Amino acid sequence: MHAVHIHAVLVAAALVVPSASFAWGDEGHQVVASLAYKRLTPKARKAVDALLAKDADKLTAPDFTSRATWADKYRDADRNTTQVHYRATRKWHFVDIELDGGTLDDACDGRKPLPDGVAASQGPANACVVDKLVQFRKELTSPDTSVAEKTLALKFVLHLVGDLHQPLHAANHQDSGGNGVAVEIAPSNRHSNLHAYWDTDLVKKLGTTVPVAAASVAKLITPANAANWSAGGIDDWAAESNADAKKVAYNFSGEKTFVDDHDGEGEVLDATYEARALPVARRALAKASVRLANLLNDAFK
Numbered sequence: 001m002h003a004v005h006i007h008a009v010l011v012a013a014a015l016v017v018p019s020a021s022f023a024w025g026d027e028g029h030q031v032v033a034s035l036a037y038k039r040l041t042p043k044a045r046k047a048v049d050a051l052l053a054k055d056a057d058k059l060t061a062p063d064f065t066s067r068a069t070w071a072d073k074y075r076d077a078d079r080n081t082t083q084v085h086y087r088a089t090r091k092w093h094f095v096d097i098e099l100d101g102g103t104l105d106d107a108c109d110g111r112k113p114l115p116d117g118v119a120a121s122q123g124p125a126n127a128c129v130v131d132k133l134v135q136f137r138k139e140l141t142s143p144d145t146s147v148a149e150k151t152l153a154l155k156f157v158l159h160l161v162g163d164l165h166q167p168l169h170a171a172n173h174q175d176s177g178g179n180g181v182a183v184e185i186a187p188s189n190r191h192s193n194l195h196a197y198w199d200t201d202l203v204k205k206l207g208t209t210v211p212v213a214a215a216s217v218a219k220l221i222t223p224a225n226a227a228n229w230s231a232g233g234i235d236d237w238a239a240e241s242n243a244d245a246k247k248v249a250y251n252f253s254g255e256k257t258f259v260d261d262h263d264g265e266g267e268v269l270d271a272t273y274e275a276r277a278l279p280v281a282r283r284a285l286a287k288a289s290v291r292l293a294n295l296l297n298d299a300f301k
């Protein structure tokens, strides 16, 4: 990660990324997918492996865990050129529920249904992650979906379940989902932004490689927790992530602030903040993996 000055963040937020634009880094998505894969039924595993085996797309490696990062690569592939895929799918990665009284309806452009005959992969650019997950799940379940569309649906679902569990993908405080909040990560004095800290830094603290971080997350997946997390639907996942953002990600009480080179003010994230945040990030990754597996087991039963 590069140090990001607050001016650079604000300029970028104003010109290019009016909303949360990143995701759990690749590692977070790979942790979710690798744990979910172990929970697939033999039937579901066979079905997803068969779809992925026929997919020649080169944006990521073809295996289940690598494909969990595909939707970010697809979005970013033309981000600095034509922006066709970027504009069409950028908003599908988050649901910007305002912390102060925001609703899912507002954050999801009125929750318009997908027009008849339109494939979810071609669906409206203004749809939120919650509605895209509902649409792609339906395609995975339906015998009428073409193999090509089912493969796209699978690759989006693999990624978007993870995104919805990143608290700052389900919350906004008029700051592009925390992208506009400059942070200094103590004790390193490294500067970043709040969204990136949750995407990447916290996951790295769970383990510097995917298997190590996954092993740390896996300890939380007890039968009792898995049963709890299996209740409720996709709207509830958004509400839980938003509550975590409010209670933990935006809870700077006891923290210091700092002034950066451009006289912007940011939050110092110290050991107290990390002690609150890390268990929430670990639990979010664990929940995402259980729910991704449930969704696929259900779609391919």
Ligand SMILES: [Zn+2]
Residues within 6 Å of the ligand: 022, 023, 024, 071, 072, 093, 159, 163
């Ligand atoms: Zn994403």
